Amino acid sequence: MNLEEAVSALASGDMKLRDAAKALDEDRAVEARRRALEARHDLDLSPLDGRLRGSEAENNVENMVGALEIPLGVAPELEVHGEHARGIFDVPLATTEGALVASVSRGCSAVRESGGAVARILKDGMTRAPVFLTSGVEEALKVSRWIDGNPDAVNRAVSSTTEHGELLDVEPFPVGRNLFLRLRLDAKDAMGMNMVTIASEAVAELIEGELGIRLVSLSGNMCVDKKPSALNVVRGRGKSVAAEVVVPRDTVERVLKCTPDSIVDLNVRKNLIGSARAASLGFNAHHANIVAALFLATGQDEAHVVEGSTGITTAEAVDGDLYLSVTLPALPIGTVGGGTRLPAQRACLETLGVAGGGEPPGENADRLAEIAAATVLAGELSLMGALAAGHLSRAHEELGR
Amino acid sequence: MNLEEAVSALASGDMKLRDAAKALDEDRAVEARRRALEARHDLDLSPLDGRLRGSEAENNVENMVGALEIPLGVAPELEVHGEHARGIFDVPLATTEGALVASVSRGCSAVRESGGAVARILKDGMTRAPVFLTSGVEEALKVSRWIDGNPDAVNRAVSSTTEHGELLDVEPFPVGRNLFLRLRLDAKDAMGMNMVTIASEAVAELIEGELGIRLVSLSGNMCVDKKPSALNVVRGRGKSVAAEVVVPRDTVERVLKCTPDSIVDLNVRKNLIGSARAASLGFNAHHANIVAALFLATGQDEAHVVEGSTGITTAEAVDGDLYLSVTLPALPIGTVGGGTRLPAQRACLETLGVAGGGEPPGENADRLAEIAAATVLAGELSLMGALAAGHLSRAHEELGR
């Protein structure tokens, strides 16, 4: 089979992505897959084969000496029934961990056989929490009450810094003489951390001016940014998002080589009891793997995988079938700003149909969050199936990790 | 100034990396910096300007459609006094977060002015914790005691799977009928997760055969892999590593534009009290940012930034100067296997002088861990200085994040 034939077969679905390497050498297989994706999505994906130029990245790095290339694979045909994302998606994943894309792909197949994954955003809002020094508890309470009583002034301070973001609320946490104020913004299609930081600075200046207390640090670690925290688990940060699927028993047995009961049992012993005994903030098999690979591919902040690792996976047997869900309380994600502007990252967002600002604003980030949750679901399904079937390390051995 | 002149000036240190863009356009500045690095380290860094080919990445990804390019910058001249890493390092950092490399670079300057950072490995060992089903507490205890009493058999099982790894210990955690066994291996220069997984499978087979209990899952979530957990904080996973520096008051004032006391004060209110109030597992400013960027650059597993975010930063005023330390209890890191084999990632490891297996085995991974801790220290120093000086969001605004 020559390259052109392979492209056609892949684009039409007659050939699966994973079979390209059987027909072509690996270098040409990569090209064939990329061109097939271009055809399927009517896109130019040349940045995935390009060199990143300094002038393209000058807002993203300093002292640039080149580019670091992460292998990019695709988990094909994930069916999502979100409130925002609806359809079938070829999910780009950047990773160096052999077997990961294959595993997620298997999950996508199982999800699709099951009629797709439901996904929903549960809560939304990007946060920043400056810390102020007060004279003590009384003053800290006074400031908290002033903020409650002066929403217009606070909103004005926020809107002086951003056209897009909207202040959702300000939660005060006094601790001795310290007053932490956790501001939460609807950042629309932006992940929003810069937006909320700049807005917080304006609010901090307002408070310093009006109430005479001193800002100690624009970030007081109750944001909580890039540190695992129960606060984010309980209150959310970025998108709180969930996805679920009911996988027919037959699909579990045929695709995952195990049974619904074995996955339910494994979920209780591993993801719930094991994580409880480890005093963990993540009750899942490997949310972080999928979040990391999707975040890299789509230009998110790579350190935000920390928050993305704190989800809960549940599994139940329902009428003999397998119900599986993932809930991610804190997923900071966006489609504008930061790394989303880089050529390859943007090409990946385009593959998912969510590049740039959405219509209405926020729509693209909402879609991406739902796709992310569904992808995590597919990844959980596949790994838990592999563990239940007992062949985790064998997969790794074969795939050379 | 033409390109060749710039390369010379950069290589000799007459021009700073960050000044290259003043003399050349950004595309050529990137080339000049890379060539200067090549000259300084006598290396071929062409992979940083290359295209990743499918045949180079076939062990690292499936369904490959190309490569995702992450801008790669360098934080120059980090002086490290480790037990293993000794010298001055140009630290490669892959990130899309504008201002990060500039900030770490400023930290490296301050560290160097201070005579360098001390770094030490506190503990080492990669872990995997399979979970077994027993008949109950009595049998779980019996199995635990059998393992204690049969070290030779357990060691034989482990060494049947690996030439390099050495079993350090097996810690049992019974919970009802579940028995979790946390195996810890000295994985030498490998990060070791695959090694310990495969070894765990052999031990699991031994136990199933000898004691008649059933393996439920090769990973029981007490490993703990890629979920934030107090277990890893308390017991360590991968390298537990620390770094510290005493920054003279003058350097704090001149380079960081603040005072030792202001950083000490900020550390207490933000990194300690703020994180405490947020019920966080990370008591630091932004360890995750530096870990993420260095992990990407050096081919580590990008999801392991989760563990890398759980460190503690301390700051003290000592004789008027600033003592700053970082302690990272769980840093999974290696120089062989996984993403370290990819061309650009290997070029970054070479820049640090730690590519491939060390001499003696484990030496390269130890060096990299110490460099990582020192880089995190530089990153903390710079960000905390910026926060104390009150210009965090301004830096971001200017740098376009």
Next chain:
Amino acid sequence: MNLEEAVSALASGDMKLRDAAKALDEDRAVEARRRALEARHDLDLSPLDGRLRGSEAENNVENMVGALEIPLGVAPELEVHGEHARGIFDVPLATTEGALVASVSRGCSAVRESGGAVARILKDGMTRAPVFLTSGVEEALKVSRWIDGNPDAVNRAVSSTTEHGELLDVEPFPVGRNLFLRLRLDAKDAMGMNMVTIASEAVAELIEGELGIRLVSLSGNMCVDKKPSALNVVRGRGKSVAAEVVVPRDTVERVLKCTPDSIVDLNVRKNLIGSARAASLGFNAHHANIVAALFLATGQDEAHVVEGSTGITTAEAVDGDLYLSVTLPALPIGTVGGGTRLPAQRACLETLGVAGGGEPPGENADRLAEIAAATVLAGELSLMGALAAGHLSRAHEELGR
């Protein structure tokens, strides 16, 4: 000195409580102190010398075989400047831990020398969180939105069960098919757990009827009752309350035998860094000791010391003096119901002037909470002073613990 003389001297303050045992044997010293308290507060404290009769306790225990007696001491003359509690209080503490009352008493002296402790309630509300089974994420969201949209129906359900309590809010937490609803009530002078449980049952019946989902458990562990949890730390449960004091350097040196700086230093290394490294939810020296002793004395639920142990102590040097604060995010406390009805417990509440319902309702519980926080503050001050001065174990040795 005979008994009557001792009573007079103690009541007038000419003799300190701790000196009674020098003038009388211990049995008569106890009587003298009790009678002096009766005189000072114009109370009948005979229940502290009585036998608990079965008919007095039939609502509090089953299969009663007698009473367990806990030694009751008094930490005298705690000066409190609360929003609710204002004055000087003789704080009853029931404990078997030798040295505890003596230590808190020392703290009370230091607080009084410092002009008293400021105390404030930061937040209030008792919670219960039933868990429901839904068909999945969509239905869970639908129920959440129904509750938001039908406040009147929910309030009616609550008020059908209680005259006193007022619903503050209902926070939904969906996890897969599970929906947790955390109800929060203003329970006035009651600790409120029964009140909110009964109200939750009514709300659960409403929801089952209206929306057709099934209640799994009236408590879904997101209440969170008697389990340490970050949720309570972050969101509060019962009273969130704080107290603070500025202790003059001279008082620190003379009463506590150390310096402000030594306590500040100890607070950072022990209460902040030590607790951080232990992945603790309590950043304090021994809040639980004082909470436990005061809870026993005043008829609180003894298991609620769990929540009462999760506070943060901060210490700062301010103009050479010592600023010390305690913040208790979750203190379930009341003055009516439960053990507060028992004779000895009621006598202790009367000693503090907070027995029974307050005027307006809630006032007595608020006062007790502020006194509790101030007592915890005194206890922290004294123990931290002892540790800083280096004589913790010596105190225990001498006092025979």
Next chain:
Amino acid sequence: MNLEEAVSALASGDMKLRDAAKALDEDRAVEARRRALEARHDLDLSPLDGRLRGSEAENNVENMVGALEIPLGVAPELEVHGEHARGIFDVPLATTEGALVASVSRGCSAVRESGGAVARILKDGMTRAPVFLTSGVEEALKVSRWIDGNPDAVNRAVSSTTEHGELLDVEPFPVGRNLFLRLRLDAKDAMGMNMVTIASEAVAELIEGELGIRLVSLSGNMCVDKKPSALNVVRGRGKSVAAEVVVPRDTVERVLKCTPDSIVDLNVRKNLIGSARAASLGFNAHHANIVAALFLATGQDEAHVVEGSTGITTAEAVDGDLYLSVTLPALPIGTVGGGTRLPAQRACLETLGVAGGGEPPGENADRLAEIAAATVLAGELSLMGALAAGHLSRAHEELGR
């Protein structure tokens, strides 16, 4: 029925404890039950009806003004198959929470019908963790290595302070310039906190003398005493102990009015998922209630209920029956010292056959720990049954809480 007849009937088992109040008024029912217990165990339980005298409590409290009486009930006939405790126990519980003793009693019945509870101690050792100030990471490592290399010197320091206790290990935790050393002692029948504190002081003096570093605080909060902590969950403190039972389906249905499946389901949704979502350190229904009541009755430190609340309850359907287990990682408990010397508390210990030092030393404390775990198991079984059957708040309403 007169009093004497009731005593006979209760002692012989012809009448149940809970039926005494039907035959007699509540005051005389209490006497009858107590006298029946005296007869059954051949004991003098008059302290349960007495007044605590000052001279009896002078080591346990200061400024004593009397005694606080806690109602004391009995949960009868708990069958325990421990490694140490074997037999049927009448468990004394001191509480003010109506319905608690009745609920635990129901659990004891169900456990007995099931053939008793298995109980085992998993790990043992009381801890104290002083914190030292070093010059930095290098010195901290040097000290750690010195301790490893000088076990004899360290053991001599410990044994100079205690005849009974044996040093088990010393675990170092360096954090910046701070070095925490967590000493663990086998304290035999003592709970051991004083013992390990005094031993730690001797070790601290040794280290200060030999290595020239300064002790900052004899307790560095990594002990971890009376603060909820993952460290204790992971490493244990005091006794780590577990209990389990297999309850036949018929017993579940008849005694608990629900089904094994309903309890298994409730355990997953409430105790595992609910606690996970709340970022809790306790994965159980109400361990703290039973620990608190038993600790009060047997003279334990009442603030140690904090550690006792961090257990995990698991439930499984096994061949149609219900398997239930509790695992308590950190239960500080003893039969000598502290409150165990008080008359009523000692009477309760005698009722369980574990008063004073055991033979061999440690045996009594081990027995008590196993009984405690089995009692917690009974309490979990009953409450979870009540919740599954849907009548929690009704029980409270009826019993007047």
